[in-house]
Amino acid sequence: MRFNIDGSNEKAQHGYNDSNGIGDGYDPDLAHPAAGYGDGERAVLPPGVSERKLLTRIDLRIIPVLSIMYLLAFLDRTNVANAAIFGLVKDLGLTATQYSTCLTIFFVPYCVFEIPSNIILKRLKPHLWLSICMFGFGLVTICQGLVQGYGGFIATRFFLGLFETGMFPGAFYLIGMWYKRHEAQKRYTFFFGSTTLAGAFGGLLASAIGKMNGMEGYLGWRWVFILEGCLTCAVSFIWFFVIPDFPEDSKWLSEPEREYVKARLRDDQGKSALERRITPRDVLNCFKDYKIIVGGFMYFGLIVPAYGYAYFAPTIIKTYGYSPIQTQLHSVPPWAAAFGWSMLTAFLSDKFRHRFLFAIVNICIAISGFAILMCVHHNTHVMYGALFMITSGTYSAMPIIVCWFSMNLGGHHRRAVGTAWQIGFGNIGGIIASYSFQAADAKTYFHKGYSICISFICLSAFSCVIYFFACVTQNRNREKTHDVGLTDYEKTELGDLSPDYRYML
Structure with a gap:
């Protein structure tokens, strides 16, 4: 697909109406593929199959499965905040610094193994690797509820980070290989919305589980970990059979349907090069593109708040x-509001086929929320209302930034590495967040804590501006560039660096 300098594309100029991200069976992008992408032939739907129905099947097969998977991952990661309210810190005899260190240690393997995890996912296939990771972090969560001191707790947090390392970048990588760029934001945001639903669900669940305090000799905070971990382990066995693989390997689509899906994606994003393994050289080449580095800072700045x-x-x-x-119950509404606002933002972002302004507006909303908390100290209603602004702004901007960046990466190798880098580097911010707030x-x-959050949100906004102008500049330069005589193979290897590729703004 050729994107113009202003972020529009040829579809819009032809009057093609696809505000829902689902066409009516005819797509000008498939009739007129971008030069160098695909074989120049129009993708043909199988007889009796409409594009709308096919995309609906894909949605139902992919998005709910990955959303539930990540909901459980985020729940098992952040339920420590709910456990702390029920006496975890006091019962284990943790100091404030030790508690923050236990939160921090989670991010060490979580950040380091993002790129290796995506490489393994590509080789083993998503359904196998993600279900293994899912069972692993569920089992570790159960163990968290059985620890007796600081040493056991910090060890379980480390292994929790290790097993969860593949969940988020792996799911984003997988979703990105099924949808066109202008279709992706609603799907990404719904998936990412599982984090806000996990926050809401976690508060409700913890308020109920907390009443089990003393049952079987276990305090309430232990039951939070044990029951939620058991739920994750049980679901992981089922998810082994339902987690989807890449379009090229999907068994639940007919051969003509697979070919059609691959063709429409090839014309939008170029050839995927799934058949070629990712090499160390591919990884190094990705980091020669400064936009990759900037993408990491875009996400890093929002991870801190x-x-x-969340913690x-x-x-x-x-x-x-x-x-x-009451605290657990009052934590639910801000998360629920964030889910609704993020979905509205995603719908509008896909409708207008634009990312930058929607990210900046939500970043400003989050900054306003933290600014209110810094200035207002004695009005409970205003302070509680500011929490809605923080969750809605932060958790709406994050999926837009990740979708914008990852869907602008062409080919399996650049998307696998780039997505994992953004998530892995960005999650270093979780270490800073762990020490930003103390009970004292x-x-x-x-x-x-509020000052730290505002500072890093501003870093994210600045990085978004740099990335936006980088995309505008490169799109403009490629419009002026004539055919440089590259072969189809060379263009496939270049991915989004190909002179035919146009970045979405």
Whole structure:
């Protein structure tokens, strides 16, 4: 697909109406593929199959499965915040620094093994690798509920990060290989919305599980880990059979349907080169493109407020004068509002086929929320309302940034490496978030934590601006570039660096 300088594409100029991301069976992109992409032939739908129905089948087969998988991953990762309200820190005898260190250690393997995990996923196939990881972090979560001290707790947090390392970048990588760029934002955001649903679900679940305090000799915080871990392990066995693979390997589509899906994606994003293994040289070549580095900072800046809120929201809300059970229940509405707002933002972003302004607007909303908390200290309703702005702004901007960046990467090798890099590097921000809020900071109204969050959100906004102008500049330069005589193979190897490729803005 050729994208113009202003972010529009040839479809819009032809009056093609696809506001829902699903066509009516005719797509000008398939009739007129971008030079160098595909074989120049129009992709033909199998007899009796409409594109709308086919995409609906793909949606139902992919998005709910991956969303539930990541909901459980995020739940098992952040339920420590709910457990802390029920006495985890006191029962294990942890100091404030030790507790933050346990949160931090999760991100060490989580950041380091993102790229290797995506390479393994490509080789083993998604359904096998993701289900193995899913069972692993479910089992570790159960073990968290059985630890007896600081050493056991920090060890389980490390292995939790190790097993969860493939969930987020792997799912984003997989989704990106099934949809065209202008179709992806709603799907990405719905998947990413599982984090907000996990926050809401976690608060409700913890408020119920907390009433099991003392049952079978276990305190309430232990039951939070044990029951949620058991749920994850049980689901992982089922998910082995339902997690989808890449379009080229899908068994639930007929051969003509697979060929059609591959053709429409090839004309939008170029040849995928699934058959070729990712080499160390591919990884190094990706980092020669400065946009890859910038993409990491775009996400890094939002991870600090995202995890700062996810890990410490119950601690913050508790200072408003609520009981432990009330605190858990009051943590639910901001997460639910974030899901609704993020889906609305995603729909509009796909409709207008634009990412940059939607990311910036939501970043400004999040900044406003933190600014209110820094200035207002004695009005509970206003402070609680600011939490809605923080969750809605942060958790709406994040999927837009990830979708914008990953869907602008062409080919399996650049998308696998680039997506894993962005998520892996970005999650270093989780280490900073782990130390940004302390219970003792309540005396100063968490001023330090809020200041840190605002600073890093501004870093994300600045990085988005750099990435936007980089895409505009390269699109403009490629419009002026004539055919340089590259072969189809060379263009496939270049991915989005091919002179025929146009970046979405």
